[in-house]
Amino acid sequence: MTTHQGEQLTLAEMRSGQSGTVIEVLGGHGLVRRLEALGIRPGKKVTKISSALFRGPVTLRVDNAQVAVGFGMAKKIIVQVDKYLPQTS
Amino acid sequence: MMRILLMGNPNVGKSALFSRLTGTHVIASNYPGTTVGFIKGYLRLGEERAELIDVPGTYTLEPSSKAEEVAVEMLKQGDLVINVVDATNLERNLNLTLQLLERQIPVIVALNMWDDTRHRGISIDAAKLEELLGVPVVPTVGITGQGIRELVKRLPEAKVPKDAPTYANSDERWTRVGDIVRQAQSLSHRHHRWYENLEDASSHPVWGVVIALLVLFATFWFVRFVGEGIISYVADPFFQGLWTPLLMKLSLALGGGGFWHNVLIGELIGGETNYSQSFGLLSTGLYIPFAAVLPYIVSFYLALGILEDVGYLPRLAVLMDTMLHRLGLHGYAIIPTILGFGCNVPGIMATRILESRKQRFIAATLISIGVPCAALQAMIIGLVGQQGVGYVAMVYGSLFISWVIIGLILNRVVKGFNPELLVEIPPYRWPPWRVIGEKLWLRVSGFIKEALPVVLGAVLVVNILYTLGVFDALADIAAPVLTGLWGLPKESVVAILVGFLRKDVAMGMLAPLALTAKQLVISSTVLAMFFPCVATFVVLARELGARDLLKSIGIMIAAVLIMGSLQNLVL
Numbered sequence: 001m002t003t004h005q006g007e008q009l010t011l012a013e014m015r016s017g018q019s020g021t022v023i024e025v026l027g028g029h030g031l032v033r034r035l036e037a038l039g040i041r042p043g044k045k046v047t048k049i050s051s052a053l054f055r056g057p058v059t060l061r062v063d064n065a066q067v068a069v070g071f072g073m074a075k076k077i078i079v080q081v082d083k084y085l086p087q088t089s
Numbered sequence: 090m091m092r093i094l095l096m097g098n099p100n101v102g103k104s105a106l107f108s109r110l111t112g113t114h115v116i117a118s119n120y121p122g123t124t125v126g127f128i129k130g131y132l133r134l135g136e137e138r139a140e141l142i143d144v145p146g147t148y149t150l151e152p153s154s155k156a157e158e159v160a161v162e163m164l165k166q167g168d169l170v171i172n173v174v175d176a177t178n179l180e181r182n183l184n185l186t187l188q189l190l191e192r193q194i195p196v197i198v199a200l201n202m203w204d205d206t207r208h209r210g211i212s213i214d215a216a217k218l219e220e221l222l223g224v225p226v227v228p229t230v231g232i233t234g235q236g237i238r239e240l241v242k243r244l245p246e247a248k249v250p251k252d253a254p255t256y257a258n259s260d261e262r263w264t265r266v267g268d269i270v271r272q273a274q275s276l277s278h279r280h281h282r283w284y285e286n287l288e289d290a291s292s293h294p295v296w297g298v299v300i301a302l303l304v305l306f307a308t309f310w311f312v313r314f315v316g317e318g319i320i321s322y323v324a325d326p327f328f329q330g331l332w333t334p335l336l337m338k339l340s341l342a343l344g345g346g347g348f349w350h351n352v353l354i355g356e357l358i359g360g361e362t363n364y365s366q367s368f369g370l371l372s373t374g375l376y377i378p379f380a381a382v383l384p385y386i387v388s389f390y391l392a393l394g395i396l397e398d399v400g401y402l403p404r405l406a407v408l409m410d411t412m413l414h415r416l417g418l419h420g421y422a423i424i425p426t427i428l429g430f431g432c433n434v435p436g437i438m439a440t441r442i443l444e445s446r447k448q449r450f451i452a453a454t455l456i457s458i459g460v461p462c463a464a465l466q467a468m469i470i471g472l473v474g475q476q477g478v479g480y481v482a483m484v485y486g487s488l489f490i491s492w493v494i495i496g497l498i499l500n501r502v503v504k505g506f507n508p509e510l511l512v513e514i515p516p517y518r519w520p521p522w523r524v525i526g527e528k529l530w531l532r533v534s535g536f537i538k539e540a541l542p543v544v545l546g547a548v549l550v551v552n553i554l555y556t557l558g559v560f561d562a563l564a565d566i567a568a569p570v571l572t573g574l575w576g577l578p579k580e581s582v583v584a585i586l587v588g589f590l591r592k593d594v595a596m597g598m599l600a601p602l603a604l605t606a607k608q609l610v611i612s613s614t615v616l617a618m619f620f621p622c623v624a625t626f627v628v629l630a631r632e633l634g635a636r637d638l639l640k641s642i643g644i645m646i647a648a649v650l651i652m653g654s655l656q657n658l659v660l
Binding site (some may be wrong): 067068 | 105147149151153177180184209211259261288289292293294297403406407408410411419420448508509510511512513514515516
């Protein structure tokens, strides 16, 4: 399974364990500010840790902190996913 | 007097630092939002005394919850800020630091959690950071007290940095933060630690649920085991072996009857004092708080303290989020709810960590109706438990069902919005036993100080009103509801009225009525849901305001009438 280089996904679409760089936060000024205060802003490297069932919150790591964001917010965070090396079988 | 503010992001150890600086013990926990109001203490600065305020944590000076608004409000009244910075998350923390430096107030930085940096592969040059920020920077470890003396020594050096830059927008500020971090911090590679795998597992969709169930089960077991243990090995032997003989001597001295005998010792049952039935100040009045309730207060708060300081609760918030959204709340509402199981008062106060008015109203209402406090639970377990565990489960089941149904309805009816969860998940920490011990002592002594006078007062009032015959009249008035709807004897009106003072005493008053198991289930449920005790009522009024308080109480009365009648029909 490979991921194309430069693929952009929302945080909600990412798989657990995937890392990438935040490109953009779609949404109003309020949301951008709140996420930014927790360290989630364009240019930051993030790793998705898990997502709860039934469109529950997504947990991610940014720097040394773990943050849980609601599913709706996760859909507004656009991430450039790191290139995966093709698995040799 | 100089007023010093302790400010920083949530969960960076402000409260632990506050304890160290002032010698006052306050509650500190490993999750964001422990402090919702502000806490004051004093510290000695050379010859002078200065006031130190533990300000609720905030990520930014643009607040998004009531607790954060408090923080920004406080800033206007301070003379100096100790900015507590989490050294393991320098970048995010410095964003607040730079905002503070723009405010023309002297600042000193406490670089806290210093001990945690090394194993995380972080090395920070504190002197460089000091130079870049233009204000003193002191590495500290709040939990052990390392660096505190240095921090106090350097307090007078706190200053407004010379020509402190102001930033046109937050992007510019972040750029500056990035510059500072690059120059002052270096990172080295390190391995994942075993407990970090556990951290990841506890927010995993499947393993997380399994862990949550195990944790909840273990907590119930622990609370019950420790509580029962203290009752059977400490409290009961003390009361039966030492206290009863003393009371019997007093009884003899008082002539075995009369007004004072009734007030102090109560009625003798078969020639003996009976702690569950006599109802004197010195018999039941002391037995309820010390032997029936206190053991459970100790065991509950010990378990809660461990859960809090390990850092588990925010993970539970993530797992519960989807369900709580249906009730008009989000996952973080689980924290006030769990605090409410100890005492509704701090539970309702903690609803301030929720962002919207709708959430706060729903959370506070649900706590006051559906969440029984530890004192009441101790009595329910003691009294209803005698009839069988199944009956206790019926009480909890009914409360849970009411909690869910009222939440579902309120979510539809109450206007306003319910924002999504956005919360920092703290790292797991090994429980700091000294802190847990201090916190337990604080909460237990708080219970004794606040509850004991009310319990004794309630017992006294009941005795006097009995003597005056007031209750007979009330019983007749209340009979249609009590007997007609709920199938309870009309004498139980006394217990329900006393529930307004103390719910544990109220449960104690049900004991002499010889109720059937079904009646016990109904009366316990009614007591738990009905009018909050006076202390809860006061905070509810303060947090909600008069109008919302009336609405909340209307919901409460409707709910209790319906639930009690349903139980009477179904059981």
